[in-house]
Amino acid sequence: MQVDYIVVGQGLSGSWVSWFLMQQKKSFVVIDKNESQTASKNSAGIMNPMTGKRYAKVPLIDTVFPFAVKAYQEVGTFFNRQFIFPTAVIDLFSSKESEALFLKRKVAEPTYLSIEERTNYQKHFTIEHAVGKINDCYRVDVHLFLNTIQGYLKSQNQLLEAAFEYEQIEIVGDQIMYKNIVAKHLIFCDGISVVDNPLWNKIPFANTKGEVLLVEIKNLSADFIYKNKHLIVPLKENLFWVGASNSWQYETDKPSAEFYFETKKWLDEFLKIPYQIKAHHASIRPTAANRMPVSTWHTIYKNVGILNGMGTKGSFHAPYYAAQLIQQSN
Ligand SMILES: Cc1cc2nc3c(=O)[nH]c(=O)nc-3n(C[C@H](O)[C@H](O)[C@H](O)COP(=O)(O)OP(=O)(O)OC[C@H]3O[C@@H](n4cnc5c(N)ncnc54)[C@H](O)[C@@H]3O)c2cc1C
Secondary structure (H helix, E strand, O other): EEEEEEOOOOOHHHHHHHHHHOOOOOOEEEEEEOOOOOHHOOOOOEEEOEOOOEEOOOOOHHHHHHHHHHHHHHHHHHOOOOOEEEEEEEEEEOOOHHHHHHHHHHOOOOOOOOEOOHHHOOOOOOOOEEEEEEEEEEOOOOHHHHHHHHHHHOOOOEEEEOOOOHHEEEEEOOOEEEEEEEEEEEOOOHHHHHOOOOOOOOOOOOEEEEEEEEEOOOOOOOOOEEEEEEEEEEEEOOOEEEEOOOOOOOOOOOHOOHHHHHHHHHHHEEEEEOEEEEEEEEEEEEOOOOOOOOOEEOOOOOEEEEEEOOOOOOHHHHHHHHEEEEEEEO
């Protein structure tokens, strides 16, 4: 088989690379080992312009956000599906300090940050402080997006469900050989497996573990994302994503009893309405040590690229940096 590109990995990064290759009418094949627990599969798909405890504005927000929104809409139009939804984060401050920080940042960012009437939320939540609102957020239906791209690639015979074996790569001049495939380019979107990747394992990564509960909550509006100690994010009818942890130090990539019981205790105190835990998942976020996405071509093997290190912002960094990478392709 001869193709223009081999893409390794079909998480958010590999799916976006695939989309831009489709746009450019390139021939390509994607190899993914289809693991059940990956960063992309456990993502809430939140696009929040003001992140972290300090409500820091996302770098390059005026570029990456509009780019991502347009890109999800375009893929949506192509597949006749909606992948991206405008929303807001209702910030039910968990401490006096977070309330004070929000109010301070609100002065500088009045468009993104505003104050809400707390009585609107008292029926559902235990509220101890004021209530803020982060405007201009989006939620991406990551599952639908990944499944749609996967289904399309399968229908076109462009997806190989297998583990890519790094030791089988042969690069001769401008040609890349992998088993029976001959390609002009090879792009790695292999997430945390990059440590096993002999071409890219020198990049320093500082991955973090994220754990999440899937919880059924009836009678809670799915129009918003709710923030307190954790986030409560609508996924589909009555099903909410609750999390996530962000641990730099972890011994396994498996769900922990500690997160489960700590989050359950918080839900018992915070939610005034009944809920039922349906699932508990964990995975590792591929995060570069400098917390910037890695989107580049190899200095020696010019036709070998990488898109990785999406950290906590894969839903909106992946489309922008995938497009950049394909544009720079030789
Ligand atoms: C709990 C949690 C919540 C998150 N919430 C958000 C959020 O709300 N908003 C946001 O923007 N970001 C969020 N993120 C971060 C976001 O999910 C990641 O940045 C993004 O998914 C990374 O995508 P990726 O494609 O680079 O990596 P991955 O999702 O890890 O994908 C890598 C893919 O490569 C495949 N692969 C790896 N090695 C091989 C191999 N050798 N052969 C074949 N296939 C291989 C894997 O099977 C996988 O499909 C969250 C992450 C976690 C863990």
